[in-house]
Amino acid sequence: MKHILIIEDDPDIGDMLDINLRDEGYRVDIATNGLVGLNRLKAQAYDLLVLDIMLPGLDGLEICRQVRQMPHYQAIIIISAKSAETQRVLGLELGADDYLSKPFSVPELVARIRALLRRVDALEKAVQIKSGVITVGDLTIDPVAHEVRLGKQPVALTAKEFELLLFFAKNPGKAFTRMALLDQVWGYSHDGYEHTVNSHINRLRSKIERDTARPQLIQTVWGVGYKFADTGGMPS
Template sequence: MDRVKRVLIVEDDVHIAELLLMHLRDEGYAVEHAADGTVGLHMLDQGNWDALVLDLMLPGVDGLEICKRARAMARYTPIIITSARSSEVHRILGLELGADDYLAKPFSMLELVARVRALLRRTDAMARNARMDAGLLVRHGVSIDPLARSAMLDGKLLDLTPREFDLLYFFARNPDQVFSRLGLLNEVWGYQHDGYEHTVNTHINRLRNKIELNPAEPSRILTVWGRGYKFATGPDEENPS
C-alpha cells in the first residue's frame, strides 16, 4: 500500500488555511498547518514532507527565507508559493530561490490542489528515474549520481542547487534532444509557468558557469537558436537514444 503523502501548509490567514486543509485532506493527503514562519520552518526541518504550500507574507520568518532555507536542506521538498504579492519580481524571485510553482492570491482551491497533485507526480517520477539509473550516469565528462543527487566534473564535486541538479540530470538523460524553455519548465519544474521562461535562462547560465570550461562558448549545454537548448554528447560518446 502506498504511503500517504504529507503536505505542510504555512499560512497566516486562518480562512485560507482552513480551506486548504479541507481540500487537500479531501484528496487523501495528511496535512498539517503552521500559522507563522518560525513555527513553519521548525516543522519543515523536523518533518518528512512531500510538499510545502507556502505563503510569502508571514509573521516571524518570511516565505522567501523559508524557501531559501528549505533548498539548503538535504531532503528536497516541492514548494508552491501562494501570495498576495502578485508582482513579476516576487514571482521570479520565488522561483529563483527554488520554489516549484507560484499562485497569486486570490486563487482557485481546485487549481491549487491540481498543482500539488502535479508536483507530487513529478517528484515520484524523478524518484523512479533515479532508481532506474542507479549507478553513475556519465555524459560529456560529467558524472551524475541520481540517488545521491550529486555530480562531479574532473574529479571535483559540483556545488549544485537542487534545481540545477534536476536540470543537469534531465539533460543528461536526454542527450542531443532539443527542448524549448517552456518544455524545460514543464519537465524540470513540473508545471508550465507561462511568462517565466527566463528563469530557465538563469539556471542554464548558472549551470554553464559550473560545468563549462568557457561558459561564453559552451560545449555541453548548447543553445539551438529559435528552438531551445540541448545537452551535447561528448566527442567519444554515442547518443544512447
C-alpha cells in the same frame, strides 16, 4: 500517503486548504508562523510545502531559501498576494517549484499539487532505476548491495529468495507459471519441481508481506502462477 505542510497565517485560507487537501487523501499539517513552520520542516520531511510569503516570524522567501539547503527535497508551491512579476521570479529563483497569486482557485491549486507530486515521483523513480534500486510501496530492493528493506527494517533473505524477489520486481504485473520461474531463477524447468517455487514464495511472503493471507506484493494468478504487484498500482 503524501504529507503536506501549509505555512499560512490567514486562518480562513489555512482551514479551506486543510479541508480540500484532506478530501484529496493527503495528510496535512498547518503552521501560522514562519519560524514555527521552518522548525517543523527541520524536524521532519514533508512531500510538499504550500507557502505564503508574508508571514509573522519569518517570511516565506527566507523559508524557501533555507528549505533548499536541506538534504531532503520538498516540493514547494508559493501562494501569495504579491502578484508582481518580480516577486514571482524571485520566488522561483529561490527554489519554489510553482507560484500562485491570491486570490486563487482551490481546484487549480489542488491540480497543481497533484501535477507537481507526480513530477517528483517520476524523478525519484528515474533516479532509483539509474542506481538500480527498486522501490515498491515500502519495500526497497538494492541489487548492488544485495539488500532488501521493508520500511526501515532490513529483511534477511537467502540467495535464492533474493534472486526470485529481484526477478519478480524487475517484471511487475507479468504473470509467470511455476515452470517459467524455475527456468528463469533456478535455470531448469523439469516437471515435479514446482513445489520448490511454492515453498520459496511462501517464505518470501512471510518476510515481506504485511498480511500473508492477503498478499499485495507477490500475488497468485489462479490457473497460471504468480505475478509481482504492478508498481503503478501500489500505494505510496
